[in-house]
Amino acid sequence: MTKNYYKVDTFQSRKALGYLIRRTANLIVPHAEALFADQEITFSQWVALVSLRDGLTNTCADIARHLGHDSGATTRLIDQLEARGLVVRTRSQEDRRVVKLSLTSEGRAVAKSLTPRILEFWNDVLNDFSSSEVTTLIELLTRLLGAIETELANEPQKARSAR
Amino acid sequence: MTKNYYKVDTFQSRKALGYLIRRTANLIVPHAEALFADQEITFSQWVALVSLRDGLTNTCADIARHLGHDSGATTRLIDQLEARGLVVRTRSQEDRRVVKLSLTSEGRAVAKSLTPRILEFWNDVLNDFSSSEVTTLIELLTRLLGAIETELANEPQKARSAR
DNA sequence: ACATAATAGCTGCCTAGGCAGATATTGTTT
DNA sequence: AAACAATATCTGCCTAGGCAGCTATTATGT
DSSP states (O other): OOSOSOOTTTOOGGGOHHHHHHHHHHHHHHHHHHHTTTSSSOHHHHHHHHHHHTTSOOBHHHHHHHHTOOHHHHHHHHHHHHHTTSEEEEEOSSSTTOEEEEEOHHHHHHHHHHHHHHHHHHHHHGGGSOHHHHHHHHHHHHHHHHHHHHHHHHOOSSOOSOO | OOSOSOOTTTOOGGGOHHHHHHHHHHHHHHHHHHHTTTSSSOHHHHHHHHHHHTTSOOBHHHHHHHHTOOHHHHHHHHHHHHHTTSEEEEEOSSSTTOEEEEEOHHHHHHHHHHHHHHHHHHHHHGGGSOHHHHHHHHHHHHHHHHHHHHHHHHOOSSOOSOO
């Protein structure tokens, strides 16, 4: 148990997890978007497609949680995928508030065809990491994400995303 | 050497580093901003203040790189810190293109007074991690960040941030 | 010396996404 | 069953930050 890993007087931003994570995300996301610049969909849209295909999500609300976006942004993202014929909206019969999302065959094709771009980037980046290092990193990040989620849930001083 | 950690057919978004990092950042940053909601500065502004105080940065361009923002956004961020009397701009004499930034005593006070909020959050989140796990995570993330930076530099298909 | 390129900073413009409010539907209390 | 709360989606509005273009200054090549 690390009661106090960080202390005010020894704190350095270069070793701050928040700094490292934010900076990494700030480099990755625009680059990923750039990899998609010549495509008909954006990187975020691709992430949504893949999550639908893999059954990780199947409604707008799911996608909002998955991407960490708000529901308004998600509605608009789905609007575009629908307009391009990659996704179909169907009002659910069991619960008429929800709109079920499903991929069209073209959506499935687009999701698949773009996957190699992202994987190639990551495999390049991870070239100097051993396989066990990558596994460790993924495991620690997964736990960290879980810890943050519960911490934010416990401390409901402010309404959180996916409202 | 992990030549190919990720493969197209075994790829799952839940184990994707990009997903984990982006999602974590998407949870952390708004929460950090919320912690500052009652303050006169935002979280990003605080990060800039601290980086100036610690000598990690001392110009706009430095801060842009540190935050992963573009230079326009940084100009406006500094504008606000200057308007609030927390930072002073001084044209450099050695190189008259650059504007040196320095904290006022009030800026120093504000930077210091807000640090505990962030550290407390992180110490709560890290409660279930051993000290060595945190160290490992920081080390792996630092290397990952470095690897991404060099990867992006090698592949200059598109101009990168801090233009 | 002169042309060219690179760098620091600033400004206008635009978009992605956050926020709050509205509707429709379902669940829970009393 | 009436009231209230919660959830899913959608819409308008607004801001932070990305992008491109501009000037001033310095560095580099010829």
